[in-house]
Amino acid sequence: MATKTLAGKTFETDEQGYLKNTADWSEELAKSLAADIGITALTEGHWKVVKFMRERYLKNGDSPSIRTLGKDSGVTTKELYQLFPKGPAKLAAYVAGIPKPRGCI
Amino acid sequence: MENSIKKVSIIISKGSLEGIYPGLIMANGARMEGIEANLFFTFFGLDAIHKNKQHRIKVATVGNPGLHIPTWIGAIPGMSAFVTSRMKKSIESLDIPPIGEFLQLIHDSGAGLYACKATVDMFKMTKTDFVSPVDEIITVGEFYEKAQGGEIIFT
Numbered sequence: 064m065a066t067k068t069l070a071g072k073t074f075e076t077d078e079q080g081y082l083k084n085t086a087d088w089s090e091e092l093a094k095s096l097a098a099d100i101g102i103t104a105l106t107e108g109h110w111k112v113v114k115f116m117r118e119r120y121l122k123n124g125d126s127p128s129i130r131t132l133g134k135d136s137g138v139t140t141k142e143l144y145q146l147f148p149k150g151p152a153k154l155a156a157y158v159a160g161i162p163k164p165r166g167c168i
Numbered sequence: 169m170e171n172s173i174k175k176v177s178i179i180i181s182k183g184s185l186e187g188i189y190p191g192l193i194m195a196n197g198a199r200m201e202g203i204e205a206n207l208f209f210t211f212f213g214l215d216a217i218h219k220n221k222q223h224r225i226k227v228a229t230v231g232n233p234g235l236h237i238p239t240w241i242g243a244i245p246g247m248s249a250f251v252t253s254r255m256k257k258s259i260e261s262l263d264i265p266p267i268g269e270f271l272q273l274i275h276d277s278g279a280g281l282y283a284c285k286a287t288v289d290m291f292k293m294t295k296t297d298f299v300s301p302v303d304e305i306i307t308v309g310e311f312y313e314k315a316q317g318g319e320i321i322f323t
Binding site for chain 1: 199
């Protein structure tokens with residue numbers, strides 16, 4: 064089992080570093096996870112996407128598609144890619160402490 | 169991740185539903201992974217970005233062995249429309265957008281969308297025939313310039 068130590072605590076993760084236990088997540092931890100992928104300061108836009116991803120995952124048991132993200136999160140597709148240039152869905156999921164999205168869309 | 173793919177340029181050359189979607193899904197999927205992406209539409213692939221033809225794109229029911237129906241059944245009037253409507257429903261159920269919306273999504277994700285000049289000239293089309301996510305009409309040479317440093321995928 065892979066682990067990750069952030070802010071002095073150790074967490075179980077999958078092979079790609081995504082949190083294994085969604086319940087381990089906190090807003091404080093989100094900041095460390097973001098820093099881990101090069102986002103030094105989470106803006107209001109980042110939080111909006113991260114919280115939307117997390118809420119949808121906890122509700123549906125699945126991460127939303129990029130289509131749903133652009134339509135329902137209140138952040139446009141263009142802004143999503145400005146906030147997370149290396150892939151909005153997978154990076155927001157990482158910061159949100161939920162599994163990496165498995166969909167093709 | 170030194171050897172990971174950083175850029176893809178995808179050519180869409182066919183005008184059937186099953187000819188267009190794979191390229192769109194691959195381009196969108198590339199952007200979702202943070203990979204730079206270009207889409208180049210040529211020959212009947214241009215139907216995907218043509219204002220008047222985009223809504224009439226169908227699954228080929230004749231000469232399509234993958235459907236496993238006899239050619240003469242595929243040729244029955246309305247068969248292509250029927251199969252297309254069935255397939256569109258399953259596409260929507262997977263949260264894959266219709267072609268027009270998908271092009272906008274891919275464009276907004278930062279990918280470049282281009283029409284092939286040779287085909288545009290051959291079919292006597294102009295930029296105004298195309299939907300707004302299309303960036304420009306370019307030559308083959310310009311396509312290779314844009315594709316520089318990345319992978320090229322022909323569909």
